[in-house]
Amino acid sequence: MRCGRAWPTASDPCGGADARTPQRTDPMAQAIVKGCVRAKVLANPSGPGRFHSNPFNARSTADHVLAGVDLTGRRFVVTGCSSGIGFETMNSLAANGAHVVGLARSWPAAAEACLRVGPTCTAVACDLSDLDSVADAAGAIRALNAPLDAIIANAGTAYLPTLSTRYGVEMQFLVNHVGHFALVKQLCGMVRNGTGRIVLVSGATRAKPSPREGIMFDNLDGSRFYQPATFYRQSKLAVALCAKELARRLQGRGIAVNAVDPGATGGTQLVRHVRQPLLIRAVSRLFRKDAKRAAATQALLAASPRVAGISGELWADCRIAEGPALLGDVDLAKRLWEVSEGIVDAHTLPEKLRDAA
Ligand SMILES: NC(=O)c1ccc[n+]([C@@H]2O[C@H](COP(=O)([O-])OP(=O)(O)OC[C@H]3O[C@@H](n4cnc5c(N)ncnc54)[C@H](OP(=O)(O)O)[C@@H]3O)[C@@H](O)[C@H]2O)c1
Numbered sequence: 001m002r003c004g005r006a007w008p009t010a011s012d013p014c015g016g017a018d019a020r021t022p023q024r025t026d027p028m029a030q031a032i033v034k035g036c037v038r039a040k041v042l043a044n045p046s047g048p049g050r051f052h053s054n055p056f057n058a059r060s061t062a063d064h065v066l067a068g069v070d071l072t073g074r075r076f077v078v079t080g081c082s083s084g085i086g087f088e089t090m091n092s093l094a095a096n097g098a099h100v101v102g103l104a105r106s107w108p109a110a111a112e113a114c115l116r117v118g119p120t121c122t123a124v125a126c127d128l129s130d131l132d133s134v135a136d137a138a139g140a141i142r143a144l145n146a147p148l149d150a151i152i153a154n155a156g157t158a159y160l161p162t163l164s165t166r167y168g169v170e171m172q173f174l175v176n177h178v179g180h181f182a183l184v185k186q187l188c189g190m191v192r193n194g195t196g197r198i199v200l201v202s203g204a205t206r207a208k209p210s211p212r213e214g215i216m217f218d219n220l221d222g223s224r225f226y227q228p229a230t231f232y233r234q235s236k237l238a239v240a241l242c243a244k245e246l247a248r249r250l251q252g253r254g255i256a257v258n259a260v261d262p263g264a265t266g267g268t269q270l271v272r273h274v275r276q277p278l279l280i281r282a283v284s285r286l287f288r289k290d291a292k293r294a295a296a297t298q299a300l301l302a303a304s305p306r307v308a309g310i311s312g313e314l315w316a317d318c319r320i321a322e323g324p325a326l327l328g329d330v331d332l333a334k335r336l337w338e339v340s341e342g343i344v345d346a347h348t349l350p351e352k353l354r355d356a357a
Contacts, residue, residue, distance in 0.1 A: 080155025
């Protein structure tokens with residue numbers, strides 16, 4: 001098997017062989033109310049993150065939310081570090097002393113971004129549309145042989161104009177959800193018990209759910225129909241559902257898992273495939289954040305003590321957000337998890353059997 005370690009099983013979803021701190025078995029300890037939304041808080045009775053007020057909002061930048069937070073000696077993984085929100089996230093974490101492992105589709109792109117940020121960044125190639133590349137990246141990170149404080153699954157692709165598929169699934173679903181699902185599963189055994197964080201970057205959560213059923217299990221390959229925006233939203237709902245399910249699965253290890261919608265952001269490459277009239281583009285720019293602001297919520301969730309222990313939530317503008325009703329569908333999240341596992345296993349298991357022979 002390419003990643004060189006046991007594939008996680010249902011009872012050990014993240015193959016916690018590298019876990020070093022004792023397991024946390026107590027259930028959710030308390031709920032806090034933020035606006036009209038109840039947030040689940042992992043049991044952390046003596047830790048610093050029992051409850052903290054949060055002064056940040058849509059205007060905060062990643063630098064603001066991390067001001068005064070010393071990340072020396074801490075290690076983060078950021079995917080999609082070569083541009084936009086991912087680059088700004090890596091930049092702010094590193095500015096506070098963190099070691100950041102920056103992943104990009106190609107090694108030169110990752111290396112160039114890491115060089116721009118500074119010597120505490122390590123470049124790793126990871127093409128999320130290629131499960132072998134994902135396994136190689138996970139192997140390279142494990143070879144660094146140091147626990148991870150957080151994984152930020154930020155990379156994304158959007159509005160691909162024509163249908164393309166691999167492993168039997170459409171490309172936005174593959175890159176945004178399945179590739180990250182595989183990466184996180186192969187790395188989460190390295191995430192610190194008790195304090196570790198996993199942040200999955202979702203999006204389009206304020207838009208009307210589309211498709212209506214959330215995930216088109218009968219059309220993951222787009223053969224029934226393909227529409228770029230619908231498939232983008234589907235992939236981002238899958239990311240948020242996956243965060244919910246992973247939060248439930250990692251609750252016992254005290255690892256916080258949250259989803260983030262960075263909100264409409266200007267100056268990034270995400271909408272490179274969208275052709276918009278100049279006027280619409282100019283007007284919409286007025287309502288967009290820049291990437292430094294868009295990076296704030298994921299930086300907060302990955303590294304700030306203020307939100308320690310909060311898990312299983314969708315966040316936007318540095319606050320817990322409500323999100324679509326489908327996010328509360330536990331059966332949908334479970335089914336998605338099983339289907340995603342099936343897609344990844346279908347690719348890796350034959351190889352595993354071959355390696356074992
Ligand atoms: N911008 C917004 O308005 C907005 C709104 C909501 C959510 N988001 C989410 O925020 C995240 C960051 O987006 P952004 O706005 O910063 O866009 P961006 O500038 O396009 O950054 C996306 C990053 O993902 C990488 N990526 C794309 N396909 C990949 C693949 N197959 N393998 C590995 N990396 C790949 C890109 O690398 P390449 O340059 O090599 O393609 C790039 O580094 C995305 O998940 C996006 O869906 C953005």
